[in-house]
Amino acid sequence: MKLRWCHHCNLPILDEGKCGTCGGPTVKVNLTPPGDIRPARRVDIQRVHRLADEQFGPGAGRALVPDEESVVVLNKAPADDRMDEVIMDGAVVATMRYDPLSGWHLLPRIGGANRMAKVATSGVVQISEDAVPFIEGGASILAPGVEAASLDIGSGDQVMVIDHEGKAIAVGVARMLGKQMVEEDHGICVKVRHHRRKGDAMPDPGLQGTWDDVIAANEAHMERMIDKGKEFVHRVAEEEGLPVAVSFSGGKDSLALLLVVLEAGLNPPVVFVDTGIELPETVEHVHDVARRHDLELIIEETEHDFVEMSAVFGPPSRDYRWCCKTQKLGPVARALNSRFPGGMVTFIGQRRYESGPRSRSGAVWRNPWVPGQVGASPIQEWTAMHVWLYLRMRNEESNPWYDLGLERIGCYTCPASDLADLKLVEEHYPGYARWRTFLEEWAEASGHDERWVELGMWRFHNVPKSLQEMAPGAAEATEGLAPAFQLTFEMDGRAEEVDGAFVARGSFDRELDLERVAELLTILGETRSDGEAGQVVVGEGEVIAQRDGTLVARGETGKATADLLERARQLVVRAELCVGCGVCVPRCPTGALSTVEKRVRVDQDTCIHCGSCFGPCAVVDFPPVAVMVDRG
Ligand code: SF4
Ligand code: SF4
Structure with missing residues (x-):
């Protein structure tokens, strides 16, 4: 995704053209691909504030992001678990990363560190002027060059390195205690992640826009995307000549898709599959949306209890997703076949920025598991940002779990979920306890230790090396991980x-x-x-x-x-x-x-x-x- 920024209005711009508000030029923002950007919600900014204050001292969070209504964009970047680039004022100012062992961390970039350095009382290392050219050349921070360091720095902490003027010159990870950095005369103090480069300088937080300003600046682009979506809906429905349905999961993408189909003038039935592992608020939200838009809602429930099926197949994993077939595709096939025996077009809220397989899939496809079903997505080219702006433009309420910080809504036991999301569900939804108990019993029976559950290793048949290194031996089962029947x-x-x-x-x-x-x-x-x-x-x-x-x-x-x-x-x-x-x-x-x-x-x-x-x-x-x- 090419994100641009209008520095005059201080707003993100979603296409190549000029700013829709001032007509002025826009500048490209460098993002980590694929670039599924989204607006930071209040809960995300609260997390930035909390992490910055914990790591760099009280007030650091608000020095970085002035308030919870600030226009901040997040970009989900590939990582072992969750990682979001935090973008504001036209630059990535920090990264928020979830570590399965220690939780969330804020990793500032030079621009973000400069803002926080003014108030920071923790996590700061000051170096001598002599060391500056070496650091700017990419070297790590060595002990003899450190003049002062926060005494609360622990080895492994994220730190910012400043010069005599209090300007950030580098950011990285401490390799020794703050006290040692000053006292030792040799050794690496800080492993540098980013160092100051030409062009890193960021202006102080400028004009503070609102999300309504963002919509105004991108309105023409958004209307073009919506019109394209509507044309796509008409074209596919006409070309296929089949009855039409909308697949609604209760997440933001399927909600945006539903609105596009309705705006295209169609009023098809909406199919929701209750897999038995839906969050209760998701089911309520589905009913709310159907009521609000006066839609025919077809709810198909699975006959299978997910935990009982797990006792047969073993816990599902990313490379062993039997659950999609038993909990979802079976009911989908049943619902669609009884209702549309001659086949149907199902509009689905799939986006290519979401994941690898989806990026390779076209906007129209045939489902090998559900005969006669033609799947089609009018929002295939949208980012999460398009989805959220569209929902805001239409004043459409979304699933309340987004306000709690859940990034991806679906089955709450989904092995494709990040551990960050699973922990959030576990914290807020008491029903998760049954799944947790099952996993603990399974771990005990198969000889895994509790870290296999705690670190979410059950989500992988072949546990990634990086996760194995966090808990050596935890992925190995003494009894083997044989399903109950073979x-x-x-x-x-x-x-x-x-x-x-x-x-x-x-x-x-x-x-x-x-x-x-x-x-x-x-x-x-x-x-x-x-x-x-x-x-x-x-x-x-x-x-x-x-x-x-x-x-x-x-x-x-x-x-x-x-x-x-x-x-x-x-x-x-x-x-x-x-x-x-x-x-x-x-x-x-x-x-x-x-x-x-x-x-x-x-x-x-x-x-x-x-x-x-x-x-x-x-x-x-x-x-x-x-x-x-x-x-x-
Ligand atoms: S596809 Fe048919 S045979 Fe296979 S498990 Fe499902 S119902 Fe049974
Ligand atoms: S062989 Fe043909 S007729 Fe017999 S069950 Fe299979 S699909 Fe039906």
């Missing part, structure tokens, strides 16, 4: 030619429920159960599944036989492990599939063995549950 299939090599036909075989590591297996194998063809022989036969013996777990496929070529064995394997896995997520149900053209008591059922009379129901499946697609061993 089904392993071992293949006996490649398909072999026997008497003019190809045969492939393998075996599951446990006895099979032949009744269930027969029901699911119907998908391949007519089945016969032979109780005496303890087996199920498909067709003329193309597939045989035996009670002891053996699975055999026969075919005309090696490849066709291997493919058939794989399809049969998937069906046995579905027969044995299905959790009834419902994702496969809408794929059946004859309505032969349903879920009953959290298990998929196949109606033998209406199944035409077409195979359309193969595809994404919660239990087939999560290898830790259905393990495949190929001995070939």
